[in-house]
Amino acid sequence: MGRIQWKTFSVTIERGTEEVYEYIMNPENFAEWAISFCRSVKKTDSGWSIETAEGPMSLRFADGNPYGIMDHYVRAGAGNEKPNPARVIPDASGSKVIFTVFQAEDEADREYATTFRNVEEDLLALKSVLEKRTI
Template sequence: MSVLQALTVTVTIARPPQEVYDYAREERNFAAWTTSFSRSIRQEDDWWIVETDEDPVYIRFVPRNDYGILDHEARVGDGSIVWNRMRVVPNGSGSEVLFTLFRQPDVSEAKFAEDAGMVRRDLETLRRVLEG
């Protein structure tokens, strides 16, 4: 059994959890807050295709749920699938959004740090969009 290096990035958003969840879960909003890599998004069957500066990324969220779970799979250019773990949890009258990255075996330390920075920027964008 191998264990991957993990890093959880969080952001506090001064909006109710259901509002944060509903906005983030709506795939049509994805490109508005994932600005570090998304250029546009379109639907094809049950996948959302995110156009990036590189290859398209195919995204599919878990079904809507009452637990704030926003996990989604991302199929990247080489066909591999990476599961992204994301949650919206209550924090007083607001929300905490958590995104856990797992460093894949073929990803360098520098690339992992770059990915974490992108997630951090995207979560901050989500906060700005929702808090207005």
């Protein structure tokens, strides 16, 4: 088995943890902040579907919980589901969103580097969207 690489990103958002959690955990909001790859999102008979440059993918989130766990999972076609671990925790007057990116065994280093640049872009978009919202 090859080495497992991972990198964790975080962003501080000047909004309460409950507001951040509720926003992220709503799949209808996914295209507003996961801008690096999600073009649109829609509810289907079997769950949620997102449109990406690579084609349609399924999307599901972890069950709601009081711990700030916001993991979500994407799957292209009949392929393996890819986990995307995320958390929100209190941070001073706002919240910190923490997102971990794992490199898949079959993912080239260049692809992995692109993935974590995209995650940084998405977290900055999330911060922008949430901080511009009126409560």
